[in-house]
Amino acid sequence: MLGEYRIEGRRASEIAASVERAVGAGELEPGQLLPPMRELATRLEVNPNTVAAAYRTLRERGVIETAGRRGSRVRPRPASTSRGSIRVDAPPGVRDVGKGNPDPSLLPPLGEALAAAARRNEREPGLYGLEPVDAEFGELVRAGLDADGVPDGPVAVTSGALDAIERVLAAHLRPGDAVAVEDPGWGSLLDLVTALGLKPVPVALDDDGPLTAEVERALEAGARALVVTDRAHNPTGAAVGAARAAELRAVLARFPRTLLIEDDHGHAIVDLPLHPLAGVTDHWAFVRSVAKAYGPDLRVATLTGDTVTVDRVSGRLGLGPGWVSRLLQRAVVHLWTSDAVDVPAVAQSYGRRRDALVRALARRGVEAYGRSGMNVWVPVGDETGAVARLLHAGWAVAPGARFRMSSPPAVRITVSDLDPDEIEAVAEVLAATVGPAPARSYG
Helix, strand or coil: CCCCCCCCCCCHHHHHHHHHHHHHHCCCCCCCECCCHHHHHHHHCCCHHHHHHHHHHHHHCCCEEECHHHCEEECCCCCCCCHHHCCCCCCCCCEECCCCCCCHHHCCCCHHHHHHHHHHHHHCCCCCCCCCCCHHHHHHHHHHHHHCCCCCCCEEEECCHHHHHHHHHHHHCCCCCEEEEECCCCHHHHHHHHHCCCEEEEECEECCEECHHHHHHHHHCCCCEEEEECCCCCCCCCCCCHHHHHHHHHHHHHCCCCEEEEECCCCCCCCCCCCCCCCCCCEEEEEEECHHHHCHHHCCEEEEECHHHHHHHHHHHHHCCCCCCHHHHHHHHHHHHCCCCCHHHHHHHHHHHHHHHHHHHHHCCCCCECCCCCEEEEECCCHHHHHHHHHHCCEECEEHHHCCCCCCCEEEEECCCCCHHHHHHHHHHHHHHHCCCCCCCCC
């Protein structure tokens, strides 16, 4: 059953770690069957409940799967494997509309901003012992949050939105805790939740964000945290509206111990107003990245939240990287204060392309979603077949499997660099590929 590999350990954590090490090293291969719990308990001379606890931990981490009497086996795609690997590589001559990148022509040049940060560094060198958040950077962040109605709280800086979310989850939760996440949702977040040993609980959504009844169900079932994308949801383009925000806040008020994390994914690339949920739970965090509007390689995100949460995140940062480069923070300050990005123009540019594709598909009887941001979500009957047929027709799209847990099959199209004359062409190919579909929720 296990070949030459012998599972070791006396405690549940040791047994689970032994299996996980073997999977990572390739000594236990995908699909390989693990011993029955009682058999392994006898071999290790431990209580069967200890092995059951170890297997439960491995399931929650996504390392193994259990199929009743057929036993437990190593998952075909362990949690350490990124959903980003579920992609379509575009060969020469194929248009790639699946990568999810912003339009490079809408990103500001960084030369002057970096030069300004360097000049300031000559006057005020960045040394050990300084505050981790540049004073001007922090003031501008807080002013923007105040203008959007985000509750007051201290400011921290992380290396991107996912880094912030990981640190907040780790500050409050432990392996085995359940986290309510949008389904479909950001693939990297789904990977992260599982990799942390947390249990993702899918929450369906529509154009206005997570469905209230779904959130209520997840929290009543014991989910200790909820992650919500406020605007430009990846992959569906959903944006939390005013009415939905009020409903969700009412539900969260009934579960004040819930850790709420909001990701304002559409900051500076959408023209829809923000309707934050924060302020009704004991612990909360609100995250904004500069990636989509100013450049993914800047690796700068801002975080605010309740004092305990931000203090825990800042303290852990101090024990690791210490701080996010103040040179980068000061470069972002220059971009903000010089109005390097025309936010309404950027929002309109993405909106024109996104709305044009949704309309072109609707004229052909194909449903599609894309209320905000740079992506369009198209439900399909046969996801693998649709991706293959689109590739054969000259278009590489993102498979919906990268973003789904239990929601129906679909494909994601990024409109960032679609030219206006390409929109009808891709709509025609999509319609021929997926065919008309009955109306349904993408959750």
